[in-house]
Amino acid sequence: MHLLPEHATQHAVSIPELLTSRDERQARQLTCLASHSSPLISYTVVAPGSIKDSELTRRIFNHGMTALLELAEKSSWIVRAQTTLVSASGPEGLLSIEAPAYDLKFATIGLENSHPLGRLWDIDVLTLEEGILSRSHFALPARRCLLCEQSAAECARGKTHALSDLLSQMEALLQDADSRYINQ
8 A cells, every 4th residue: 555645745743743643653553463363564754853754754654665565475464454644643554463572673673774764664573462572682773974974963953964964865866776677
């Protein structure tokens, strides 16, 4: 299920809208977890700045959904439920997958580390029992910045880089992915 890039809202989201959107995503996650007895992948796009739903974020999102579905197929995991939507915080995907949660997280970390757009994806694996499985469960460091070797969280907090530089890097990564995955 892909999102149409040409339908992006380009809406500049406010902090209260962003916080409400995240609360709504958490409620959707809990509903999905309660409805299925399988771990849940919750997937979003890392989108600096106030515009979270753009042609750029939707195209990046579509690459990620394709990669996640291909991973499930290659691993012979059963996708019990799949939802894609756009909220104030941007494109979102929820996939309930019948597979061991730690295997899912390990595999999605592999996607984030190996795919040209992986750094732009935020792929969480959740279970009712353990909540969100994080990179720390695998003794992995925090994700690094798009533009330098510092922690992404540190650079974001300190507004170290210009938004235009971050968006240019996102465009370059998307161009690379488009050239590698022509049929998507």
